[in-house]
Each structure stands twice: as structure tokens, then as C-alpha cells.
Amino acid sequence: MKDKIIRGTAKDxxxxxxxxxxxxxxxxxxxxxxxxxxxxxxxxxxxxxxxLMGVQLKGEKEAITLKINGGGPAGSxxxxxxxxxxxxxxxxxxxxxxxLKPNGxxxxxxxxxxxxxxxxxxxxxxxxxxxxxxxxxxxxIAEDLAYYFTVxxxxxxxVSLGVLVDTDYSIKASGGFIIQMMPDSDPLLADIITYxxxxxxxxxxxxSEGKTIEDIIELIFSDMDPKISSEIVEPMYKCDCSRERxxxxxxxIGQKDLNEIYDENKSEEIVCHFCxxxxxxxxxxxxxxxxxxxK
Numbered sequence: 300m301k302d303k304i305i306r307g308t309a310k311d312x313x314x315x316x317x318x319x320x321x322x323x324x325x326x327x328x329x330x331x332x333x334x335x336x337x338x339x340x341x342x343x344x345x346x347x348x349x350x351l352m353g354v355q356l357k358g359e360k361e362a363i364t365l366k367i368n369g370g371g372p373a374g375s376x377x378x379x380x381x382x383x384x385x386x387x388x389x390x391x392x393x394x395x396x397x398x399l400k401p402n403g404x405x406x407x408x409x410x411x412x413x414x415x416x417x418x419x420x421x422x423x424x425x426x427x428x429x430x431x432x433x434x435x436x437x438x439x440i441a442e443d444l445a446y447y448f449t450v451x452x453x454x455x456x457x458v459s460l461g462v463l464v465d466t467d468y469s470i471k472a473s474g475g476f477i478i479q480m481m482p483d484s485d486p487l488l489a490d491i492i493t494y495x496x497x498x499x500x501x502x503x504x505x506x507s508e509g510k511t512i513e514d515i516i517e518l519i520f521s522d523m524d525p526k527i528s529s530e531i532v533e534p535m536y537k538c539d540c541s542r543e544r545x546x547x548x549x550x551x552i553g554q555k556d557l558n559e560i561y562d563e564n565k566s567e568e569i570v571c572h573f574c575x576x577x578x579x580x581x582x583x584x585x586x587x588x589x590x591x592x593x594k
Contacts, residue, residue, distance in 0.1 A: 302534050303512055304354050304384060307527040309520040313484035314492070316525070317354065318476035318512045319534060321347045324386065325462060326470040327536035331575055332393040336464040338373055340405045342390045343462035344440040345378045347475045349388070350534040352419075353380025364420040367443065369435045371412025372397065379573075385537035387573040405464070408438030417443045419451070441475070448479065455480045455489060457496055463503035472506035476515070495519055538574035545569050545578045549585075550592055557592070561585045 304319030325343035334342060349365050356363060361382060368375035374391015400406045413435050422428040436446040441460040448456035460475035478496075480489050496519070499505070505515050516525050549557065549567070560567060567580040580588075 300506075300509075300511070304351060304532045304534050305512055305516070305527050306354065307516070307525055309523040309525040310484075310488060311524070313481050313488060314478060314520070314523070315481060316476060316478045316516065316520070317351045318474070318516050319347070319351055319532075320472075320474040320506055320512050321350055321534055322470055322473045322506065324350065324534050324536045325473040328388060329468070329470055331536070332390060334390065334393045334468070335396050336468060337397060337405045337407060337410045338390050338393045338395045339464050339468065339470065340462045341373055341376055341407045341410055341440070342378075342388055342393070343470060343473050344407065344460040344475070345376045346386050346388050346536070347460050347462070347473060348440060348444050348458070348477075349378040349380040350384060350386045351475060351477050353382060353386060354384060354532050354534075356380075356382035356421075358382065358424060360424050362422045364418075364422070365444075366418040366420070367411060367415070367435065367440065369412030369415035369438055371395075371410050371438075373410035373412075376411070384532040384534035385539075386534060387536060387538045389572040407440065411435070411438045411440075413438050417447055419447055444477075448477075457492060459496065459502055461501050461503035461506075463507060472503040474502050474506050474512065474515075476502070476519075478519070492519070538571060538576070540571040540574060540576055542578055545571075546588060549580065549588060554589070554592060557585060557589050561589060 302321050302323045306317050308315050325346055328346050329339040353363050362379055364379045366377045373395045376390045378388030380386040395410050397406055397409050415435050416432045419431040420428050431451040433447045433450050436443045441458040445456050445458040448454045457478040463472040465471040564582050569578045
């Protein structure tokens with residue numbers, strides 16, 4: 300099944316939703332970073348949440364970055380998404396391995412920790428990006444994003460993010476949705492939606508059973524006339540690193556440090572945190588960079 304993100308409204312526009320299946324996207328990210336199950340769940344939920352939020356961007360150069368760091372053994376998790384559905388990310392410690400919760404589920408909160416912040420950074424192509432932040436609420440990511448929407452954007456929201464890791468550490472199912480109440484909507488609607496979300500199976504169970512994202516949306520909004528917009532996106536894990544960008548990063552360390560590397564006849568290997576691509580810079584390459592920086 301292809302990954303897909305859809306957007307739409309329900310109940311005469313009083314509710315808006317974004318939902319998606321991200322199994323292939325998350326599987327690619329988990330393979331790149333060689334994640335254990337718990338780190339796969341943490342990174343996968345962040346990738347899915349960022350992909351869902353990213354499709355709301357309008358310009359090609361706009362980007363959204365989510366970062367969470369609660370002081371836990373997983374370290375920080377950073378993901379970046381764009382309007383076209385591309386997303387990339389990395390986790391500080393992809394090898395984190397902690398016991399399961401008493402209910403048998405992966406302990407994402409325990410891996411991430413609760414002593415920290417969730418940051419939402421929106422780069423709209425202006426001089427300065429918008430930076431929103433909230434204290435980590437549960438460390439399970441979906442609830443933290445819902446808390447961010449409610450506190451920072453004053454938009455009551457329900458967020459569900461799920462990642463099901465198979466026995467071979469591949470991703471069996473991954474997806475999520477964001478449901479938001481519009482201003483002046485009937486207050487009872489929020490209660491109805493909350494009840495339905497508590498009653499339906501987890502999104503990864505529905506995906507594993509072969510349900511499409513359209514099926515899942517119909518299940519949540521039955522009798523509420525859900526309308527899917529024409530904007531359907533196939534999200535994917537995609538890194539936009541390049542040698543040119545890495546060269547700029549090297550130049551940014553300063554003339555003094557570059558000269559020291561060159562004088563010591565060293566080579567440099569720069570590895571992209573997001574995709575693992577290695578960029579080699581020989582002694583001669585560094586000399587050319589120094590020459591260009593002096594022009």
C-alpha cells in the first residue's frame with residue numbers, strides 16, 4: 300500500500316482533519332538510522348507528525364521543524380518537513396533499548412524523557428522563523444503535539460500517531476491524524492469525537508487490517524459527512540543535503556579553523572545526520588575552500 304496524506308472537513312466545516320499512512324516513509328527513516336524498536340517508534344511518530352503538519356505549508360521553500368528533547372536516553376529527535384510531503388529526521392541515540400511498559404507497549408516516553416521542551420519551528424521564508432515551544436506533556440509525542448496546538452495556536456486538537464514495529468525491526472504499519480475544531484463549532488462535537496477516538500482500534504491496527512486512510516476517516520466521522528479535499532500527497536523520506544551545502548557548513552567554522560585543518564595536512568569526512576551520506580574533503584579540497592573564502 301502506498302503512503303498517502305489527505306485533508307478535509309466534516310460536519311459542515313466545523314471540523315478539519317489531516318490523516319495519513321506513513322509506513323514506507325517511516326520504514327526508510329528507521330533503516331537509515333538502524334533504529335531499535337523504541338527509537339523507531341519515537342522517530343516514526345515524529346516523522347509522521349511532521350509530515351502531517353508539513354502539508355499545510357504553501358510555498359516550496361517553506362519548512363517546518365519539530366524537535367523534542369526530554370533528557371532521556373534516546374537524546375533529542377529532530378525532523379523537518381516541506382509542503383510537498385518530503386520529510387527527514389534523526390534521533391540522538393538510535394540504539395536506545397529500555398524495558399517495555401507494563402501493558403507490553405514500547406516506552407517512548409521513557410526513552411525521550413519528560414524534562415524538556417517540544418519545539419515547533421516554522422520557516423516561512425521571512426527574515427526570522429516562527430518558534431513555538433511547550434513543555435513536554437507526556438513524552439508520547441501525539442499528546443505533546445495536541446498540547447502545543449491547544450496552548451500555542453489556541454486550536455483544540457486531537458492528535459494520534461502510531462508506529463507498529465515488526466519482529467525484524469521493520470515497520471509493519473505507521474500513520475496518524477490531526478483533528479481540529481474550528482472557531483464557533485458546536486462544543487458537543489469535541490466530546491463526540493473524543494468518545495469515538497477512544498472506541499476505535501489504534502490506527503496501526505486498522506492499517507494492518509488493510510484499511511485505507513479514507514476508510515479510517517470514514518470510521519471516525521461516520522454521519523458527519525466528511526469531505527476530502529483534492530490535495531492528496533504521497534509523503535516520502537527525502538534528504539536535501541548536497542556537497543555544496545556541506546561546503547558552506549565547512550566555511551562557516553571560520554578561516555582560522557580551516558587553516559589549522561589544512562596546515563595539519565588533514566582530510567575531513569562530513570556525515571549527514573539525516574541520511575548518512577558521507578562527504579570526503581581531501582587536503583587539496585580544503586585548500587580550494589580557503590582560496591575561495593579569501594576572494
